[in-house]
Amino acid sequence: MDLLSTQRLIQRYNHKEWTEEFDDIVKEYPLTIHVNDxxxxxxxxxxxxxxxxxxxxLASEGMLRIHEQDVKKIIIDEEKGFAYVTLTKDHVASQDFYSKRFIGSCCGKSRQSFYFQNDVKTAKTSMTKTTIKAxxxxxxxxxVQQDSEVFLATGGVHNAAIATQDDIIVTRADIGRHNALDKLFGHCLINRVAVRDKVLLFSGRISSEVLLKAAKMGVGIMLSKSAPTDLALAxxxxxxxxxAGFIRGERMNVYTHAHRIVR
Incomplete structure (x- = not known):
């Protein structure tokens, strides 16, 4: 957890009393990605x-599909905050198709400006026959919530996980909800984890961008602790x-294609 959080001395007010103590604070880290120089x-x-x-x-933006075929080399300079990616020549980014932009960790529409260009090619219609009991x-x-040490300590990250009906396969946490999903997507591509018959669990809101990212991963069932938007459901x-959303305690709402969640 030391990678994701640090401690800071704070003044805490509680029931009319002040105390000085250390609090766990989630870390925020900028990473600049270079693709083919x-x-x-x-x-x-x-x-x-x-x-x-x-x-x-990069996979969610349509720049690669099969990790071992499309990626020649990735160098991460963690100290300086740079990632250098070399893709095969057939997958060089076109300046007309992609433009340089800044993507923040906030929960706003920070990625909406460019995902429309490649969604038709990369978002997959689910054909899964998988079902899961309520x-x-x-x-x-x-x-997922109980296993997230960083969230329990800081309250400052989103969690995302890939699971079967029986157990969780892999979990990732990040200050950005998109980033948590990208880490899952990357893990599955690098390790050849098939997700068509799996379930995606997510702690954040199901917005249209989040739904599309899940579709690009290839999952057919998405479960969230939070709410969806109308465009995401469409x-x-x-x-x-x-x-399904608002999965809390013994309750949840199923919004679309409810036949996969069985009684």
């Missing part, structure tokens, strides 16, 4: 699993994806 983007993130995040981010949705979401309807 061109500056591509700067992402503000948590400083962990950076190569996975770079791979997942009780397992609740249990898996609870497990996209989920079209992409044949099951979405």
């Amino acid at each position: 061109q500056e591509f983007a700067t992402i503000v993130c948590s400083p962990e699993y950076l190569e996975e995040m770079v791979v997942g981010f 009780e397992r949705c609740l249990a898996l979401m609870k497990q 996209m989920a309807d079209e992409l044949n994806m099951t979405t």
